[in-house]
Amino acid sequence: MVGIRERKKQRTRRALIQAALRLFDEKGYEETTLAEIAAAADVSTRTFFSYFASKEDVLFFDAAARIETTLALVATRRPDEAPPELLMRIVRAGLAWTVEDQDFRPEDVRLRMRLVMTVPALQARALHLLFDNQLRLTRALREAYPGELGPVEAAAAVGALAGATKLAVVASLNRDGSLEQAAEAALQAAEITVRGLASLGRPAAR
Structure with missing residues (x-):
């Protein structure tokens, strides 16, 4: 309590x-x-x-907690959970966080997006966070699947998924979609991407 x-x-x-x-x-x-x-x-x-x-830290107030939560989820990988399944679990958890976050209202999401797109200092900070977080997630994914995922496979999976979901959110919000609609768009983009990652963790055909 x-x-x-x-x-x-x-x-x-x-x-x-x-x-x-x-x-x-x-x-x-x-x-x-x-x-x-x-x-x-x-x-x-x-x-x-x-x-x-x-001031930058106020705008990115949730960044540290989000990546730590994501890394903790990777560490809970189940023995029979394939990489695409784990990645979808991560996406769903992240979207639920966004929709349920009491500190961030739907209009705040659009405002932050607009600020990041127009203020050079915020663009630089956002890119740094994105790159650093993707590297951390890539390392965590490899550690979760030792001997199954190589550095290129893990990096490709993380980069593809992050790019697809973020662009889907931006596209939805630019069409004046609600936060829930943006989350649905991100989930759809993730599902499309994960279908293309279905071979991850499987032995290559000889």
Whole structure:
């Protein structure tokens, strides 16, 4: 059970995230200051730094938790679970996280996407996170299937799946789809991709 102190910390963190997103939308990312975010959340700048190291960190607040959760899922690979099945389990868990995340509203997803596409500093951060997380997931996938997946196979699987799902989400949101519709599009893209990865982990025909 979450205690009172932890609930208070969660409320403060959520207030900072929502204040930052609102100000980014109203004023622009570059024009918004840390002090303004803190004031809008009714906390001090010092308190802001107790939760985030920078404005960028507010926008990517869920990045660290997402990759750690994903890596933990890979570590739970069942003995009879083929790589495509594990990858689909990871995709479904990630989509459920997005839809159920109380810190992020549907309109926030579009806002973050727009900011990442238009602010150079955020583009660079997003690409760094994407590349680093894909490398970590590739290593974890190989460790989950020792002797079955080589570095190229694991990298191809992770890259193909990440690219397909992210592009499907962007395409859906650009058509003004709901968060649920974007999740459905990502799931469909993942299923199409995984069908092409069906041979992963199987001995090559001689």
